[in-house]
Amino acid sequence: MSYDDxxxxVRITGRVQGVGFRAWTREEAEELGLTGWVRNEPDGSVLALLAxxxxxxxxxxxxxxxxPPGASVSGAERQPATLAGKPVGFRITR
Incomplete structure (x- = not known):
């Protein structure tokens, strides 16, 4: 990561699974120049690491x-994260 990064x-809750949320997140993150990953969680939320x-x-x-269209977001809770290095690209994980 660079000095300013x-x-x-972020844990996103609401109706966020089964609506294309992960693919939408990857597209939006790439547009903004972010790296990291996004995944569905067993509790129905979506978890994303943004760098x-x-x-x-x-x-x-x-x-x-x-x-994205079809989603109904009830919350997006941000927590700090520390990384040893900047992730390469933005990927969807399981």
């Missing part, structure tokens, strides 16, 4: 509040 772990500029992470958090 940061990382955040990049603080401004890009803030923009992604705002986008999470709306989500």
């Amino acid at each position: 940061e990382a955040a772990m 990049g500029s603080p401004a890009s992470i803030s923009q992604m958090l705002e986008r999470f509040r709306h989500g």
Whole structure:
């Protein structure tokens, strides 16, 4: 990660599985120049690790509040994350 980059772990809740949320997240994150990953959680939430500029992470958090068509987001809780190095690309994991 560069000197100005940061990382955040975000848990998104609501109707966020079965609506294309992970693919949408990857597209939005790549558009903002973020790296990291996104995955479905057993409790029905979606968990995302975002790495990049603080401004890009803030923009992604705002986008999470709306989500893709068909989603109904009830919350997007951000937690700090520390990384040994910047992730390469943005991927969907299981």
